[in-house]
Amino acid sequence: SQKIEQNSEALNIQEGKTATLTCNYTNYSPAYLQWYRQDPGRGPVFLLLIRENEKEKRKERLKVTFDTTLKQSLFHITASQPADSATYLCALAPPGGYQKVTFGTGTKLQVIP
Amino acid sequence: SAVISQKPSRDICQRGTSLTIQCQVDSQVTMMFWYRQQPGQSLTLIATANQGSEATYESGFVIDKFPISRPNLTFSTLTVSNMSPEDSSIYLCSAVQGGENTIYFGEGSWLTVV
Numbered sequence: 001s002q003k004i005e006q007n008s009e010a011l012n013i014q015e016g017k018t019a020t021l022t023c024n025y026t027n028y029s030p031a032y033l034q035w036y037r038q039d040p041g042r043g044p045v046f047l048l049l050i051r052e053n054e055k056e057k058r059k060e061r062l063k064v065t066f067d068t069t070l071k072q073s074l075f076h077i078t079a080s081q082p083a084d085s086a087t088y089l090c091a092l093a094p095p096g097g098y099q100k101v102t103f104g105t106g107t108k109l110q111v112i113p
Numbered sequence: 114s115a116v117i118s119q120k121p122s123r124d125i126c127q128r129g130t131s132l133t134i135q136c137q138v139d140s141q142v143t144m145m146f147w148y149r150q151q152p153g154q155s156l157t158l159i160a161t162a163n164q165g166s167e168a169t170y171e172s173g174f175v176i177d178k179f180p181i182s183r184p185n186l187t188f189s190t191l192t193v194s195n196m197s198p199e200d201s202s203i204y205l206c207s208a209v210q211g212g213e214n215t216i217y218f219g220e221g222s223w224l225t226v227v
Contacts, residue, residue, distance in 0.1 A: 005208045033213075034211055034215065034216070036215075036218075041123075041203065041221065042203050042220055042221055043117075043119075043203075043207075043218035043219050043221040043225050044156070044205075044218045045218070046114070046215050046217060046218075049214060049215055082148070089155070089156075093214065093217070100157075101216060103155045103156040104155060105153075105154065105155045106155070
């Protein structure tokens with residue numbers, strides 16, 4: 001089965017800096033990878049999806065990279081703001097199997113004013 | 114994208130009782146799922162809600178404990194039966210639209226069993 005490693009320790013960063021979160025996985029190479037934001041006690045909110053044949057995807061201040069050789073995805077938030085403080089989850093999906101989507105435990109980001 | 118509404122958003126339940134969570138999607142979706150997220154843990158898939166037929170349960174989850182209905186393409190319910198404190202968790206409804214790969218989530222139902 002797929003295993004995902006996200007840094008379980010909280011990431012503290014100064015406002016205005018770039019936050020970089022890491023998602024490492026083992027076993028098979030996923031068909032695509034998703035990043036979600038989750039606030040305490042709430043459901044995850046979809047942010048970005050990147051496919052296995054894509055190296056990079058951007059959306060406003062967000063950037064995701066996908067390195068299938070390293071089995072790693074990086075999630076960047078540029079010009080970070082206190083409102084970006086939340087837990088960020090990565091999720092990996094094998095080809096053709098939504099039931100087999102595996103979620104990481106998430107990394108908590110704290111942006112300090 | 115799909116907008117998913119869940120209710121209740123939060124509840125405190127007595128041990129031994131049952132609670133039904135409702136999930137409404139604003140458009141027809143191909144697949145609906147129910148997840149559980151226990152404190153400090155990742156999301157765990159409970160079952161796939163199948164329209165007009167019995168849900169498909171993942172290992173460790175059974176219909177008697179978590180009966181699920183999906184009468185149409187936009188609505189599903191999850192019942193947590195005979196609750197114990199171990200059932201305290203956030204329960205999440207999710208959906209996938211045809212032609213998309215993204216799983217969208219509802220806001221979650223935070224249940225505390227006392």
